[in-house]
Amino acid sequence: MTDNGPCPLQRDAPGQVLSLWWASTGQETAMTTSGRTGDEQAARAERLPQRPVRPLHLQAGALALVLLGGTLGTAAREGLTLVVPEVGGFPIALSCINLVGALLLGVLLESLARRGPDTGPRRSLRLLLGTGLMGGFTSYSALSLATQQLLADGTVGRALAFALLSVVLGVLFAFAGVLLASRRRAGGAR
Amino acid sequence: MSVAVFILLSLAGGVGAVARFVLDGLVRSRVSSAMPWGTILINISGSLLLGLVTGMLGAQLLTPELQLVLGAGFLGGYTTSSTASVETVRLLQQRRMVLALGNLLGTLVVGSAAATLGLVLGAAL
Numbered sequence: 001m002t003d004n005g006p007c008p009l010q011r012d013a014p015g016q017v018l019s020l021w022w023a024s025t026g027q028e029t030a031m032t033t034s035g036r037t038g039d040e041q042a043a044r045a046e047r048l049p050q051r052p053v054r055p056l057h058l059q060a061g062a063l064a065l066v067l068l069g070g071t072l073g074t075a076a077r078e079g080l081t082l083v084v085p086e087v088g089g090f091p092i093a094l095s096c097i098n099l100v101g102a103l104l105l106g107v108l109l110e111s112l113a114r115r116g117p118d119t120g121p122r123r124s125l126r127l128l129l130g131t132g133l134m135g136g137f138t139s140y141s142a143l144s145l146a147t148q149q150l151l152a153d154g155t156v157g158r159a160l161a162f163a164l165l166s167v168v169l170g171v172l173f174a175f176a177g178v179l180l181a182s183r184r185r186a187g188g189a190r
Numbered sequence: 191m192s193v194a195v196f197i198l199l200s201l202a203g204g205v206g207a208v209a210r211f212v213l214d215g216l217v218r219s220r221v222s223s224a225m226p227w228g229t230i231l232i233n234i235s236g237s238l239l240l241g242l243v244t245g246m247l248g249a250q251l252l253t254p255e256l257q258l259v260l261g262a263g264f265l266g267g268y269t270t271s272s273t274a275s276v277e278t279v280r281l282l283q284q285r286r287m288v289l290a291l292g293n294l295l296g297t298l299v300v301g302s303a304a305a306t307l308g309l310v311l312g313a314a315l
Contacts, residue, residue: 170271
């Protein structure tokens with residue numbers, strides 16, 4: 001990534017693939033392609049209100065993106081969990097996963113929001129990488145169960161420290177991600 | 191862990207992520223609130239269910255493989271801590287301090303209690 005604004009080759013190639021996939025589901029992409037004339041756009045805009053729009057969470061293309069991202073994110077989480085051992089009874093792998101995931105999701109959502117409205121390729125990226133990949137990578141249920149198990153071991157102080165540190169650090173990492181994305185965007189755009 | 195279990199577990203995580211996406215969308219379309227109720231509901235119900243399948247494993251009602259696919263796979267993909275963290279940041283940015291704190295600590299306390307309840311229920315089945 002450069003600080004000097006958009007790099008067409010890097011950004012457009014995956015974006016086009018996603019928007020083609022998106023278009024194949026019947027979803028209107030708000031990102032206009034260069035070949036479309038103003039008249040065509042006006043005609044499309046006129047047709048739009050008459051067509052009942054299926055909510056995003058019931059569109060096949062959106063579900064497919066979340067499924068793909070969620071599968072890959074879960075595989076990455078399980079892979080790391082298998083490789084990294086627990087340290088002193090604490091699930092270190094889970095903690096690292098949740099913190100890295102919070103940071104990356106903060107970067108992703110803030111970058112996308114600063115690039116424009118949540119439509120077309122931006123929305124596809126949010127569903128694939130955010131809702132799918134980072135959502136599947138991080139886990140809250142495992143955090144609850146780990147806290148419960150530390151409590152059941154009779155180590156109340158350790159359980160509280162682990163649980164509170166996990167959620168507070170998660171917010172700090174997400175906030176750091178948001179800040180990183182807003183700094184980079186502000187620096188690159190001007 | 192066998193390759194087959196790993197692949198099944200990962201796919202179950204993808205299905206869990208889809209379930210989260212659909213449920214969150216349904217909640218958002220019905221409840222208009224600054225509080226992210228969809229994610230809260232998902233993380234608490236997922237914690238309850240993970241406790242349940244873990245308790246059932248202890249009571250030998252599930253095989254270890256099935257517990258992994260359902261627990262680490264489906265429920266791991268269904269629940270999410272990254273979204274909960276970012277949503278708390280958004281509440282803080284909007285200066286909704288009480289809601290931010292409630293989201294952070296409420297999910298943690300109720301989620302852990304739900305996991306405990308699930309564990310007890312699963313073992314008692």
